[in-house]
Amino acid sequence: MSITPAPAATAKDGSPIRYVDIFDSIVNGTNDSLTRRSGDHYAHFAVGYGCGDSYYLVNNFGCGGTCYRGFTAQSILLGQAGSGNPKLTGSMYTSNDCSGSISKVGIASGQTTGCIPISGSGDSGKRAKKEALYLLLPEYLTKMVEADSFLHLARPLGPALPGSQPTTAPLNVIIQPQAIFSILDHSLRRNTDSNTDNERVIGTLLGVRSEDGQEVEIRNCFAVGHTETAEQVEVDMDYQKQMLQFHLKANPKEVLVGWYATSAELNTFSALIQNFYGGQGDGTWPHPAVHLTVTTDAGKEIETRTFISAPVGVTADRAADSAAFTPVPHEIRYGEAEKSGLELIAGAKDNKDRTASVPTDIEALERQIEEVLGMLDRVSKYVEAVIEEETPPSSALGQFLLNALALAPKVDPEDIERDFNNHIQDVLVVSYLANTIRTQIDLSNRLATAALTLGAGDGLGGGQTNGTGTEGRERGQRGGRGQRGGGGDRGGDRDRGGDRG
Amino acid sequence: MAEILKDTPLKAVQLEGLVVMKIIKHCSQVFPTTATGFLVGMDKAATLEVTNSFPFPTVDVPATDGHHDNNASSNLAAAAPRAKANMAYQNEMIKKLREVNVDANNTGWYTSANLGNFVNLSMIENQYFYQKEMNERTVAIVHDVSRSSQGSLSLRAFRLSPAFMTAFKEGKFTTESLQKSNLRYQDILLELPLQIHNSHLLTSFLHSLPNPVPTPEAQASQPPTLASLSQTPNPLSPNFNSLNLSIDPFLTQTTDLLLDSIETHHTELNNHQYYQRQLAREQAKITAWQQKRKSENANRALAKQSPLPEDEWQRLFKLPQEPGRLETLLNSRQVEQYARQVDGFAAGVTGKMFAVRGNLLPGAGEG
Numbered sequence: 001m002s003i004t005p006a007p008a009a010t011a012k013d014g015s016p017i018r019y020v021d022i023f024d025s026i027v028n029g030t031n032d033s034l035t036r037r038s039g040d041h042y043a044h045f046a047v048g049y050g051c052g053d054s055y056y057l058v059n060n061f062g063c064g065g066t067c068y069r070g071f072t073a074q075s076i077l078l079g080q081a082g083s084g085n086p087k088l089t090g091s092m093y094t095s096n097d098c099s100g101s102i103s104k105v106g107i108a109s110g111q112t113t114g115c116i117p118i119s120g121s122g123d124s125g126k127r128a129k130k131e132a133l134y135l136l137l138p139e140y141l142t143k144m145v146e147a148d149s150f151l152h153l154a155r156p157l158g159p160a161l162p163g164s165q166p167t168t169a170p171l172n173v174i175i176q177p178q179a180i181f182s183i184l185d186h187s188l189r190r191n192t193d194s195n196t197d198n199e200r201v202i203g204t205l206l207g208v209r210s211e212d213g214q215e216v217e218i219r220n221c222f223a224v225g226h227t228e229t230a231e232q233v234e235v236d237m238d239y240q241k242q243m244l245q246f247h248l249k250a251n252p253k254e255v256l257v258g259w260y261a262t263s264a265e266l267n268t269f270s271a272l273i274q275n276f277y278g279g280q281g282d283g284t285w286p287h288p289a290v291h292l293t294v295t296t297d298a299g300k301e302i303e304t305r306t307f308i309s310a311p312v313g314v315t316a317d318r319a320a321d322s323a324a325f326t327p328v329p330h331e332i333r334y335g336e337a338e339k340s341g342l343e344l345i346a347g348a349k350d351n352k353d354r355t356a357s358v359p360t361d362i363e364a365l366e367r368q369i370e371e372v373l374g375m376l377d378r379v380s381k382y383v384e385a386v387i388e389e390e391t392p393p394s395s396a397l398g399q400f401l402l403n404a405l406a407l408a409p410k411v412d413p414e415d416i417e418r419d420f421n422n423h424i425q426d427v428l429v430v431s432y433l434a435n436t437i438r439t440q441i442d443l444s445n446r447l448a449t450a451a452l453t454l455g456a457g458d459g460l461g462g463g464q465t466n467g468t469g470t471e472g473r474e475r476g477q478r479g480g481r482g483q484r485g486g487g488g489d490r491g492g493d494r495d496r497g498g499d500r501g
Numbered sequence: 502m503a504e505i506l507k508d509t510p511l512k513a514v515q516l517e518g519l520v521v522m523k524i525i526k527h528c529s530q531v532f533p534t535t536a537t538g539f540l541v542g543m544d545k546a547a548t549l550e551v552t553n554s555f556p557f558p559t560v561d562v563p564a565t566d567g568h569h570d571n572n573a574s575s576n577l578a579a580a581a582p583r584a585k586a587n588m589a590y591q592n593e594m595i596k597k598l599r600e601v602n603v604d605a606n607n608t609g610w611y612t613s614a615n616l617g618n619f620v621n622l623s624m625i626e627n628q629y630f631y632q633k634e635m636n637e638r639t640v641a642i643v644h645d646v647s648r649s650s651q652g653s654l655s656l657r658a659f660r661l662s663p664a665f666m667t668a669f670k671e672g673k674f675t676t677e678s679l680q681k682s683n684l685r686y687q688d689i690l691l692e693l694p695l696q697i698h699n700s701h702l703l704t705s706f707l708h709s710l711p712n713p714v715p716t717p718e719a720q721a722s723q724p725p726t727l728a729s730l731s732q733t734p735n736p737l738s739p740n741f742n743s744l745n746l747s748i749d750p751f752l753t754q755t756t757d758l759l760l761d762s763i764e765t766h767h768t769e770l771n772n773h774q775y776y777q778r779q780l781a782r783e784q785a786k787i788t789a790w791q792q793k794r795k796s797e798n799a800n801r802a803l804a805k806q807s808p809l810p811e812d813e814w815q816r817l818f819k820l821p822q823e824p825g826r827l828e829t830l831l832n833s834r835q836v837e838q839y840a841r842q843v844d845g846f847a848a849g850v851t852g853k854m855f856a857v858r859g860n861l862l863p864g865a866g867e868g
Contacts, residue, residue: 178522184702185519185553189602219526223601239600246594249558250538302706332710337529337646338522340654344697345518349707354699355515361743361849364653368743413862420858423748424851430752431847434759438840441766441833445686448773448826449679 173290173306173330174217177342179205180294180304180332186223187262187296200263202226202273204240205292206247206254216257216290217333222247224259233269241282256282258290264305266293271323274309278323291325306330511693512547514640514658518699520554521656524644527556528613532646535578535613537627539591541598542608544638550698551642552604554611557581558590579623582610583630607631609639616754617842619643620690620835622828628661629669640693648842651751653743658693665689674825686833746857748850755843762836769829779821787814 183203190201207218222243226235244256259277261270270291276282278289288308295303309323334342348356359367379401385391520540528536538556542549557578581587591607599605609631612619624641631639645655661669668674668682699707791814798808 176526178519178526180706181519181522181703184706185517185700186601188700188702191602223603225601236600239597243597246590246597249590250556252559296702301709302702335526335529337650338525340649341521341525344654345521345699345703346707346710348518348697348699349704354701354704356697358656358695358697359653361651361653361845362852364743365849365852372744409861411861416858416861420854424854426752427748427847427850427854430756431843434755434836434840434843437759437763438836441836442686444766444770445829445833448829449676 171213171288171290171308171328172215173292173328174215174333175292175304175306175330176207176217176219177332177334177338179207179218179221182221183260183262183292183294184296184302187294189223190262199228200261200265202235202259202261204244204256204277205258205260205290206244206251207257208254209257209287213287216287218257218290218292219254220247220251221260228269233272235273235276237276256284257287258284258292260292260294262294262296264293264295264303266291266307266325268322270325271309274323274325278309290328292330304330304332510547511544511549511638511640511660513549513694513696514642515548515550515696515698516642516656517542517550517552518697518703520551521654521697523554524611524642524656525649525654527554528611528644528646531559531578532613533615535576537578537581537610537612539582539594539610540608540640540642541595541603541605543604543606544608549608549638549640549693550604551608551640553598555591555594557584557587576623579612579621580627582612582627607636607639609641611642611644614643614645616647616751616758617645617838618758618835619645620831620838622831625661625669625689625831628659629666632661632666633670642695647754651743651745656695658695659690660693662688662691669827674827674830675823676826677823679826679830684830686830686837689830689834743849744853746850746853751846755839755846759836759839762832762839765828765832766836769824769826769832772824776821776824780823783818783820787818790814790817 186201186203201223203221203223205218206220206222207216209216224236224240224243226233228234248254256277259273261273274289274291277291278284284290291307291309293303293305293307295301306328307325308328309325344356344358348354382391382397383401386393524538527538530536536556538554540551540554542551542553544550558581559578595605595607610627612624612627628639628641631641640658640660643657643659645657648655664682664684665688668678668684671678791811794809794811794813798811801808
């Protein structure tokens with residue numbers, strides 16, 4: 001299956017527009033384009049090639065856009081900028097001329113001054129009302145992703161089927177490390193033929209959703225083959241469906257939650273794929289599909305980002321290949337069980353050959369004791385530095401250290417001595433018994449097979465030729481030995497019983 | 502080339518970090534039920550590189566009462582690697598994986614264990630099946646969930662020894678055959694050294710995770726409140742499970758397992774003794790019969806009659822079948838495993854206990 005989208009809009013200054021920036025027009029079907037000039041603080045909305053025929057020019061408008069959909073108009077205005085003083089805010093209005101505000105979120109939730117009414121008269125007014133402009137400049141959103149705090153933007157709702165309750169609740173994404181590891185592995189295994197321009201690889205994310213749908217945990221993923229050229233993208237849908245079935249067989253609790261790509265770029269193809277994953281039927285609908293990007297460019301840090309999307313576009317055609325990506329917060333979370341594994345894997349990070357061997361219990365203990373000693377060292381250095389007045393003191397740290405010290409138990413020396421002796425005896429007795437049992441069983445095994453070497457070499461045939469009782473005696477002897485071995489074990493058994501009792 | 506490769510025995514197993522995480526995830530998710538899955542990777546001369554792993558499909562067990570249910574699904578999962586349906590699943594999956602450039606060669610399977618209780622018939626049969634039917638150069642990776650929760654990760658790689666393979670093929674584990682092949686329980690499983698390997702990208706990713714040792718800049722910034730100190734979002738912050746001093750759970754569990762093994766040993770011994778008594782009885786009967794026939798023949802010889810055949814006893818009497826010693830062998834191997842485990846545990850724990858006493862009672866340790 002292949003999808004060929006319409007050519008994407010390009011920014012006038014040639015810089016890539018990372019967020020979906022399709023200027024949608026249904027008027028005369030002309031190819032209209034959109035300009036943004038973030039440096040100049042204005043957004044420019046134009047008709048026709050070459051950005052002629054100015055439509056609106058929004059000054060002092062650093063980041064934002066207006067979304068107008070159908071007859072129940074809703075506008076969204078994002079991140080208005082005063083000159084040099086960006087104020088992040090998101091407002092939602094019932095009508096397309098920014099009146100009838102329903103909600104405002106954000107840091108400067110009183111700010112409405114950047115809002116330019118979309119209105120007009122005559123032809124241009126009609127067109128204005130019919131057209132949707134959705135413009136997000138990436139800079140602010142990137143900043144939001146990097147910061148710890150998140151502005152939850154209510155995503156614009158797509159066409160809802162009657163009877164369903166689409167949600168605009170905030171979404172948190174939790175990523176388990178093996179999913180990331182898997183994506184990195186896939187990225188290493190991408191095709192490198194020169195015919196296709198496969199800068200990125202994509203795959204399907206599997207995981208679980210919390211009951212209220214506000215938290216998505218990505219637990220697993222698999223690679224899906226795709227080829228991407230300048231004009232079109234091909235995703236192997238059959239493959240994706242079959243692999244999904246395979247995975248669901250093994251992990252019935254996991255569901256499809258979205259997809260990943262190994263480049264931070266969001267383009268028209270991203271929107272196409274996103275709409276496929278978020279669609280009805282095979283997709284995640286009615287939940288939003290999560291898009292995870294993991295950058296794997298050589299020489300750069302690996303960055304992970306997560307997005308959900310909202311449909312944009314007035315006609316069905318345009319809606320298919322456009323989407324508004326909204327960043328959502330994410331967190332890489334490790335389970336308790338994975339900790340030891342991760343520690344081991346991380347242990348190889350400073351080795352030249354990138355390998356590590358599995359440590360024995362004693363080695364692990366040694367390493368941890370060394371780590372604790374290192375920590376104590378650092379702490380005492382810090383405390384010394386504070387006493388010498390070289391480092392500014394911190395009351396929080398002091399309190400924390402004091403609390404830690406207070407945890408040292410106050411126990412009677414005799415109690416310690418008694419507990420110590422009891423436990424050490426337990427350990428040693430069990431260890432001794434385990435080894436005794438081992439020896440006993442070993443012995444019994446050896447006797448069982450060794451007895452025959454002493455006996456007649458021809459084994460069972462012996463009775464026929466030799467006839468008489470020698471064989472029987474030998475057999476008896478062997479049986480006796482076997483019993484003795486068994487008795488020994490029983491003895492061990494009794495000992496243990498006493499120990500446990 | 503292939504011939505040359507086949508000749509060099511496998512010497513080591515190299516696990517990709519991804520595989521380690523996937524196995525841990527799967528095993529701990531279904532714990533205490535047994536988890537099994539298959540491994541894919543590449544075979545490079547003496548090293549087997551395992552680069553990816555996938556769990557086997559779960560089978561729904563009709564729900565009866567809770568306890569039995571658990572057992573049944575555990576058994577099913579343990580037998581999964583050699584189940585026919587899973588074979589097809591695995592082959593399909595490998596075919597699919599080849600399309601996305603994963604090293605699509607079968608390199609074995611993995612299973613989870615609880616305190617080293619993995620040496621059993623099921624595991625042997627699985628590995629035999631893999632080494633015989635699928636690909637000779639396959640390994641079984643055992644991940645011990647309960648031991649890993651005590652601190653250090655427990656992952657081990659095993660193969661069946663060639664000697665055991667031939668013996669198992671014949672299916673004969675009588676005293677006689679054991680004697681001939683000189684097979685001991687120590688020779689059933691070969692443990693291969695295991696290494697963890699990371700890709701360059703993964704190394705780079707690990708470096709981008711915050712370091713547990715704060716940088717000087719981070720140290721310079723002061724924590725504002727006490728509460729902010731107790732939040733540790735750092736994924737690589739050290740894990741002090743190894744320093745935990747909980748001794749009793751481990752000891753009770755291990756002794757329980759040991760008792761089970763002793764019971765198995767007893768059953769096997771009893772079987773054997775029963776067989777020996779049966780055998781002796783039959784032998785006695787045969788001898789009696791032979792003597793009777795001999796004296797009869799002597800009488801007939803005196804009476805100038807032709808002697809009766811003396812080997813008719815083979816038709817008349819049937820010697821009992823000797824019970825196989827396989828279970829005993831495996832049990833012995835299992836006990837050895839437990840004993841080693843206890844040794845390792847005792848070594849660590851005594852060290853820790855002396856350290857604790859030394860700390861709490863300074864000066865008392867010298868005595």
